[in-house]
Amino acid sequence: MTAHLRTALTDLVGIEHPIVQTGMGWVAGPSLVAATAAAGGLGILASATMTFAELEAAIAKTKAHTSKPFGVNLRADATDAAERIDLLIRTKVAVASFALAPKQDLIAKLKDAGVVVIPSVGAAKHAVKVASWGADAVIVQGGEGGGHTGPVATTLLLPSVLDAVDIPVVAAGGFFDGRGLAAALAYGAAGVAMGTRFLLTQESTVPDAVKQEYLSRQLHDTVVSLKVDGMPHRVLNTELVQRLEHSGRWRGLAAALANAARFQKMTGMKWSTLVRDGLAMRKTAGLSWSQAVMAANTPMLLRAGLVEGNTRAGVLAAGQVTGIIEDLPTCQELIDRIVTDAVARIQAVGALADRANSAAGNSE
Missing domain, CATH: 3.20.20.70 (Aldolase class I)
Incomplete structure (x- = not known):
């Protein structure tokens, strides 16, 4: 018991x-x-x-x-x-x-x-x-x-x-x-x-292959990136994240706009709703315009990794404990x-x- x-x-x-x-x-x-x-x-x-x-x-x-x-x-x-x-x-x-x-x-x-x-x-x-x-x-x-x-x-x-x-x-x-x-x-x-x-x-x-990716990582294998969506975001340090880290500002904004279009198409949300959400986020979180636009990256980049299992095209949010976890138990x-x-x-x-x-x- x-x-x-x-x-x-x-x-x-x-x-x-x-x-x-x-x-x-x-x-x-x-x-x-x-x-x-x-x-x-x-x-x-x-x-x-x-x-x-x-x-x-x-x-x-x-x-x-x-x-x-x-x-x-x-x-x-x-x-x-x-x-x-x-x-x-x-x-x-x-x-x-x-x-x-x-x-x-x-x-x-x-x-x-x-x-x-x-x-x-x-x-x-x-x-x-x-x-x-x-x-x-x-x-x-x-x-x-x-x-x-x-x-x-x-x-x-x-x-x-x-x-x-x-x-x-x-x-x-x-x-x-x-x-x-x-x-x-x-x-x-x-x-x-x-x-x-x-x-x-x-x-x-989360796909099994992605879980194994997490389990294979060590304590030093996460990074806090500002290039995912303009705000500090702790993720697994992957090739994609490294590319984002070394990308220019305009390339990041272009990718964010493309991801916003994908998110809009997938959810069926109206563009007016996405714009209002972006304005609200900018006001509430105190984001700049570029950060508000980049925030559109998050849903689709996370979905690619955590749902589709595409670690080359997706971002994997991860706490530092990733490097010390070794198994996949049931919740119970x-x-x-x-x-x-x-x-x-x-x-x-x-x-x-x-x-x-x-x-x-x-x-x-």
């Missing part, structure tokens, strides 16, 4: 274990999310790469495979964000997570409907802001994490956020085993969130062993304190 760790996160969401599977674009679909939920963790669907109809179908499919709580990751700056929030409320999704902070009124609407709101943040000041707006918890990702990331390591970013807010804080960036969970809890976090570790599970729909096996190991680590540390107290008592 798997041990349990009760934290503010498990109480808040109603899950068994303080482990979150992040909403990775093209990866976090119904199969992975349902498996994570069934194993007692919090699975989060990635909706940024889904049309509204696809998200609606994904929620229904996930609910068909599990009755346990799960979440949906949303883009707060999406033009149809309000409609997607209504969908979450209507279908009784347990958690709404956000990559960019949602407006205060959207948080209030979700909370009034009983939906737990957990934005992701990259700095203590952002955690303070969303906490003041009513967010129930935050996920804080250090620079070790994959995808869009910041420059500060988890070991420094996490305590800075914990000191700044009094809502539950979930640690992300560099976590993959029980040692990490025990360490995060020791810092004062309410749990851990993992992306790359869940990408490398049996229920992940992964969560069970992380929690079991974390409990053992916590008990071992407690035994150190007991021995110290005993020794002090004997010396008196």
Whole structure:
């Protein structure tokens, strides 16, 4: 029987274990999310790469495979964000997570409907802001994490956020085993969130050949690139990434426009919608025009690698933990062993304190 760790996160969401599977674009679909939920963790669907109809179908499919709580990751700056929030409320999704902070009124609407709101943040000041707006918890990702990331390591970013807010804080960036969970809890976090570790599970729909590419890499084999979409993006260091790194600005913009056309054709979105989303992203994230255009690269470059398995034409978002992961367990096996190991680590540390107290008592 798997041990349990009760934290503010498990109480808040109603899950068994303080482990979150992040909403990775093209990866976090119904199969992975349902498996994570069934194993007692919090699975989060990635909706940024889904049309509204696809998200609606994904929620229904996930609910068909599990009755346990799960979440949906949303883009707060999406033009149809309000409609997607209504969908979450209507279908009784347990958690709404956000990559960019949602407006205060959207948080209030979700909370009034009983939906737990957990934005992701990259700095203590952002955690303070969303906490003041009513967010129930935050996920804080250090620079070790994959995808869009910041420059500060988890070991420094996490305590800075914990000191700044009094809502539950979930640690992300560099976590993959029980040692990490025990360490995060020791810092004062309410749990851990993992992306790359869940990408490398049996229920992940990433092609097997791509998973093997990840498993073959070492700790030094990721790079933070600005050439993928104009923002710091941690990815596997591939030939394509190296070409992007050495490409000129205009070539990057041309590629971004071409990828935007491919994304528009694939999703059926109107050009006016894509333009409005780009304008919203530019305003919300403070991007330049060239960065906003380059952001069109992300969905298609990630899709080529993570869905189509074309590592020559696609980008593979990856946390630094890629270099230390060696297997492809089921979500159940992964969560069970992380929690079991974390409990053992916590008990071992407690035994150190007991021995110290005993020794002090004997010396008196």
